[in-house]
Amino acid sequence: MYLAAAVACVALILTLTGRGGLDARTRTLLEVESTSYPRAEDQFTAQREAIAGSLTDAPALFRRKSRQWELSLETAAARLDEGKTSLRGAAELARENRGELRPKIETALLGAREARIFALAESATIEGEIERLLELREDREKTVSDARADFEAIQAMSLSETESRVDRAKRDWPPKEADLGRRLSGLLATKESAGEAWNTVRAEDAKASDDIDLIALASASDLLRRGLIDLSEANAHLAALVSQLYISWDKILVDMSIEEGEEVTFQHKYRTVRVTAGEGEAPNPPSEKWEAVSRADYERHKENLGMTVASKPAGLYDSEIDAAAAQPAGFAYIATPEEGRNEYGQWRRDDRGNSFWEFYGKYAFMRSLFWGPMYSPIHMGDYRGYRRSYDAGRSYYGTSRSGVKQYGSSAQKTRTRLASSRYVGNDGFKGSRYEQSGGKYKGSKYETKASRSRGGTRAASTSRSRSTRSRSSSRSRGGK
Numbered sequence: 001m002y003l004a005a006a007v008a009c010v011a012l013i014l015t016l017t018g019r020g021g022l023d024a025r026t027r028t029l030l031e032v033e034s035t036s037y038p039r040a041e042d043q044f045t046a047q048r049e050a051i052a053g054s055l056t057d058a059p060a061l062f063r064r065k066s067r068q069w070e071l072s073l074e075t076a077a078a079r080l081d082e083g084k085t086s087l088r089g090a091a092e093l094a095r096e097n098r099g100e101l102r103p104k105i106e107t108a109l110l111g112a113r114e115a116r117i118f119a120l121a122e123s124a125t126i127e128g129e130i131e132r133l134l135e136l137r138e139d140r141e142k143t144v145s146d147a148r149a150d151f152e153a154i155q156a157m158s159l160s161e162t163e164s165r166v167d168r169a170k171r172d173w174p175p176k177e178a179d180l181g182r183r184l185s186g187l188l189a190t191k192e193s194a195g196e197a198w199n200t201v202r203a204e205d206a207k208a209s210d211d212i213d214l215i216a217l218a219s220a221s222d223l224l225r226r227g228l229i230d231l232s233e234a235n236a237h238l239a240a241l242v243s244q245l246y247i248s249w250d251k252i253l254v255d256m257s258i259e260e261g262e263e264v265t266f267q268h269k270y271r272t273v274r275v276t277a278g279e280g281e282a283p284n285p286p287s288e289k290w291e292a293v294s295r296a297d298y299e300r301h302k303e304n305l306g307m308t309v310a311s312k313p314a315g316l317y318d319s320e321i322d323a324a325a326a327q328p329a330g331f332a333y334i335a336t337p338e339e340g341r342n343e344y345g346q347w348r349r350d351d352r353g354n355s356f357w358e359f360y361g362k363y364a365f366m367r368s369l370f371w372g373p374m375y376s377p378i379h380m381g382d383y384r385g386y387r388r389s390y391d392a393g394r395s396y397y398g399t400s401r402s403g404v405k406q407y408g409s410s411a412q413k414t415r416t417r418l419a420s421s422r423y424v425g426n427d428g429f430k431g432s433r434y435e436q437s438g439g440k441y442k443g444s445k446y447e448t449k450a451s452r453s454r455g456g457t458r459a460a461s462t463s464r465s466r467s468t469r470s471r472s473s474s475r476s477r478g479g480k
Contacts, residue, residue, distance in 0.1 A: 021097035021098060021099055022094060022097055022098075022099060022101075022102055022105070023099070023102065026094075026102050026105055026106060027094075029106060029109050030090060030091065030094055030105070030109060033087060033090075033109050033112055033113060033116075034087065034091070036113075036116065037083070037084065037087055037112060037116055040080070040116040040119065040120055041080060041084075043120060043123075044076065044077070044080060044119050044120060044123055047120075047123035047124070047126075047127060048073055048077070048123060050127065051069065051073065051123065051126055051127060051130065054130050054134075055069070058134075058137075060210065061133060061134075061137060061214065062130070062133065064213065064215050065129065065133075065215060069126045069129075072122050072126060073122065073123065073126070075122070076118065076119040076122040076123060077119070079115040079118050079119055080115055080116065080119040082111070082115055083111060083112040083113075083114070083115025083116055083119075084112070084115075086108040086109070086111040086112040086115070087108070087109070087112040089108050090105045090108035090109050090112070093105050093108070132218055133214050133215065133218065136214045136217060136218055137214060140205070140212070140214075140217070143217065143218075143221050144201060144205045144217075144221075146221065146225070147197075147198065147201045147220065147221040147224050147225075148198070148201075150194075150221075150224040150225050150227070150228045151194055151195075151197070151198040151201075151224055153228050154190075154191060154194040154224070154227055154228050154231055155191075155194070157191075157231060157232065157235070159184075159187055159188065159191070159235065162184070162187065162235055162238060162239060163184060165239065165242045166180050166181075166183075166184050166238070166242060169242045169245055169246075172245070172246075173245050173315045175315065176245060176315070180238075180241075180242070183234070183238050183241070184238065186234065187231060187234055187235060187238065190227050190230060190231045190234070191231065193223065193227065194223075194224055194227045194228075194231075197220040197221075197223040197224050197227070198220070198224065200216055200217070200219075200220035201217060201220045201221060201224070204216055204217040204220070205217070241317055244312075244316075244317050244318050245314065245315055245316070245317070246276055246277045246314060247274055247275070247276055247277070247312075247314065248274070248275050248277065248311070248312060248313045248314040248332075248333075249272055249273060249274045249275070249311065249312050250272070250273045250308045250310075250311045250329060250330075250332065250370075251270050251271075251272050251308065251309055251310040251311065252270065252271045252272075252273065252306065252307065252308050252309070252329050252370070253268055253269070253270060253301055253304050253305055253306065253307060253309050253326070254269050254270065254271045254288065254305070254306065254418060254421065255268070255269035255290075255305075255418065255421040255422055255423055256268055256269070256298065256301070256302070256305065256421075256422070256423040256429075257269075257290075257422045257423070257429075258298075258429045258432050258434055258435075260432060260433055260434060260441070260443065260444075261443060261444065262443050262444050262445040263442065263443035263445065263446075264295070264434050264441060264442055264443045265292065266292070266293050266294070266295060266297070266298035267290050267291065267292055267293060268290070268291055268293045268297070268298070268301070269288060269289070269290045269291075269421075270288065270289060270291060270309075271286045271287070271288045272286060272287045272288075273286045273329075273369050273370065274286075275314075275333075275363075275366065277314040277315075277343065286369060295439070299439065301326060302409060302428075303395075303397070303408045303409045303410065304326040304395065304408055304409065305408060305409035305414055305418060305421070305423055305424075306329065306407065306408065306409070306411070306413075306414040306417065306418055307326040307327060307328055307329060307395070307407060307408055308326060308327050308328070308329045308330075308331075308332065309323065309326045310322065310323040311323075311327075311332050313332060324393050325389070325390070325393055325394055325395045326395045326408075327386065327389075327390060327395060327396055328386060328396060328397075328398065328407040329370040329371070330366060330367075330369075330370030330371065331378070331383070331386050331396075333345075333359075333363075333366065334357050334378065334383060335347070336387065337355070337380060337383070337384070344359055344360065344363045344366065345357055345358050345359040345360050345363060346358060346360070347380070354379060354380070355379065355380035356377040356378060356379050356380070357377065357378045357379075357383065358377075371417070372417050373417070374413045374416060374417045382398055382406075385398065385399075386398075395408075397411070398411075409423070409428065
């Protein structure tokens, strides 16, 4: 009570003399901790007394853990005393009301908070263990029955299919051999430890009531329950990882959008193309969906329409995606000139001796997936330019003899192929207030009344101008 009153007095002083001293945040931290600490002390004392009562009521039940618990509570009580000392020190420093003391005060308050949380966590953990042992004593039969059911479920879970798939994947993808082997060994070890845990349950269940080690019984029972859950989840996860090794996918940016309301929001539309290695058959139709993106991501990919912005080749897990720099869609499936060929196709020469990439017949569908009707053969020089950029961590946009980009948002092929997209249809949203402000416009709720009026005039003017240009262009094309 003395500590709380002292800190309250300090808080009053700080309020009256706050100018040039501690900031509001530090004062609030001090007030919160000074209120929380006495409550924590009372709660810890009550829990400690309740634990002592349980140990007195059933000494035989808790004999294997009582000393450990007592030592833990002594440590927690010592930490609580240290925290109180830190809190008092913070209050004394705060009396000086000097801004330069803020780091020391907040460090002391952090120490008090950590001590408070530690002490309550220790006492709560011990109370939970006591409650668990009391439940076991009252319902040992159910505990053993549940443990038996968990053990039998673990034993019934066959890993033979997983082992077979892992063995094949280790042969197909040698770089993943060690990782797959480690994961499979973990599954087998979980099964083996389940047998050991069940033996412990049976051994304790066979003892007379006064001789049973309920702590050992509880630990073994809990191990079986966790083992069943972990084995099921780990088996499914390993199967999923193996499947991922055989699938390559590309995330292609096919549209972008800006929406201007109270806030400016940004969206990307992605097309995800998945190809299963070794199958050589048309995959399921690519999936497409809109996703909200940050302003930073929108700006980062403004020039990458029609390009792959993330990809995962066969032989890697989905967590090992390559999203360092956007690249032309489909280029990742082409072999290097030094390799000459790969699973998907090969380098060939045309009648003039120029090298170009040809997809094998069973992978011909990839041309339409990545390029649609705008596909044209990829020549050696183009590919080498891509590799140089890729190895340097840069995006490759290609260049024609006239210096015009061949890939990305400004490429004519992209704008023709994605003519129905919002981004192309709105000319890259050049008429938006966001673009006209150089990316500074945040939305209507951030505007003053005057700037809103000026912005509305500009937007209307831009809209009318674009509309006029559109009608003029239409008349020109129609010849009227």
